[in-house]
Structures are given as C-alpha cells and as structure tokens.
Amino acid sequence: MTGTSLSRRFILTAVAALVAAAVPPWADNAAGQSAPAVRTGPSGLPLPRFVSLKSDRINVRAGPGEDHRVSWIFAKAGLPVEIIAEYDNWRRIRDSEGAEGWVFHSLLSGRRTALVAPWSEEKTLDMFRNPDRDERVAARLEPGVLVNLEKCDGSWCRVTVSDVNGWMPQDQLWGVYPKEIVN
Structure with missing residues (x-):
C-alpha cells in the first residue's frame, strides 16, 4: 500500500469510529428514551446523563466554544436536558424534542427534573x-x-x-x- 492509501484508510477508519460514537447507545421506546449504555466522560461523570438548566436564558451553540454561533436560546430554568458528550468545559446536550447543541458546563445543574x-x-x-x-x-x-x-x-x-x-x-x-x- 502506498502512503496515500494508508492515510486515506486511516481517515476512513477514524470517520467510521466517530460516526459510530455519534449514534446513541440505546434503542428507542415509546417515550423516545431507554436505558443508555453508560460510559464516563472527561469530567469523570457518566455519559449520557440528565441534568437541568440553571437559568432562564441559556445560549445553545453550534459547537463547544463562544466562537460558535448561537443556535437557539433556552428561556426557562429547570428544564431537563440530557448531556450526551463533553469537550473541555462544554457539554453537548439534547432536549426533549431531540434538538442538540453545546452549553457551558456552569449553566447546568445536577438537580433532577x-x-x-x-x-x-x-x-x-x-x-x-x-x-x-x-x-x-x-x-x-x-x-x-x-x-x-x-x-x-x-x-x-x-x-x-x-x-x-x-x-x-x-x-x-x-x-x-x-x-x-x-x-
């Protein structure tokens, strides 16, 4: 194999691994949720997990960082969200309608709702x-x-x-x- 086909093969393998990791590790039930396959995130806490929103105005971003655009804004404190990924101090969340985005960790609470x-x-x-x-x-x-x-x-x-x-x-x-x- 040439160096080009080796690196192309490596990239395809890496992309396949990322796609597999993005697929939720649980099957749907009538409520759209079921028991997840638990793994540990960089924070040392389980992924996925449910938390709630701390304040009435929380920007949800397209990526993990303030340089990413705001996709939408939550306007109600206490709503439950599911943390599905972590990157540094950012958490990828999913809401009850299935929408996903990134929020800063300190805007989330461990209080269960x-x-x-x-x-x-x-x-x-x-x-x-x-x-x-x-x-x-x-x-x-x-x-x-x-x-x-x-x-x-x-x-x-x-x-x-x-x-x-x-x-x-x-x-x-x-x-x-x-x-x-x-x-």
Whole structure:
C-alpha cells in the first residue's frame, strides 16, 4: 500500500469510529428514551446523563466554544436536558424534542427534573398518591408539565409540582431513564 492509501484508510477508519460514537447507545421506546449504555466522560461523570438548566436564558451553540454561533436560546430554568458528550468545559446536550447543541458546563445543574410525557396525545396524565395505578389520583397533569424528581425506584418516580407531591410511572417522564434509580 502506498502512503496515500494508508492515510486515506486511516481517515476512513477514524470517520467510521466517530460516526459510530455519534449514534446513541440505546434503542428507542415509546417515550423516545431507554436505558443508555453508560460510559464516563472527561469530567469523570457518566455519559449520557440528565441534568437541568440553571437559568432562564441559556445560549445553545453550534459547537463547544463562544466562537460558535448561537443556535437557539433556552428561556426557562429547570428544564431537563440530557448531556450526551463533553469537550473541555462544554457539554453537548439534547432536549426533549431531540434538538442538540453545546452549553457551558456552569449553566447546568445536577438537580433532577422531568417533563410529563411530552410525546403524549392525552389531555392529562394521572399523578397518584402512592406508586400504584389503583391508588387515588393526587393530580392530573398535562403533557409537558415540568416536575421536580424526588426519587425513582426503577418503575415509579415521586414528583412534585406546585407543592403537590405524588407518584408517576417512570415511563411517563422525560428526564429519567427507564429502570434508573434516583435517590
């Protein structure tokens, strides 16, 4: 092989590896999420992972750095986002609609929140007093409502919204993986 074909082969192998790494390491379910294959990022924290936005105005950039253009601006603190990659102090995030971009790490919080079934066609979904569909309903929540995650046992999550506590099936929330335990 010549030097040119060796370097071309190396480049093709490197590109194939990058493309494979960009494909999400999990399969879709009805909610568009499932348990991820966990790896560790440069920060030493697991990838992917869910976090929330710290402030009401966060620029999402096309690349990791202030020299990259702003793709859009988040305007609501507390929204859950999924960190899918890290580069230096920048985090590549994905929102509940699947949009991806880069934000500076200090604009993200480890506080866990979730959106109530943003994919649902239902008018409301039940939040129960206890983790059992036969229990009394504590509240009825519209799809897309932002809730605070208190804990999840792998099937049910204890959530709070507007000072009302209750339990929701974990598969009705975007911001927590199926079967994920949150304490």
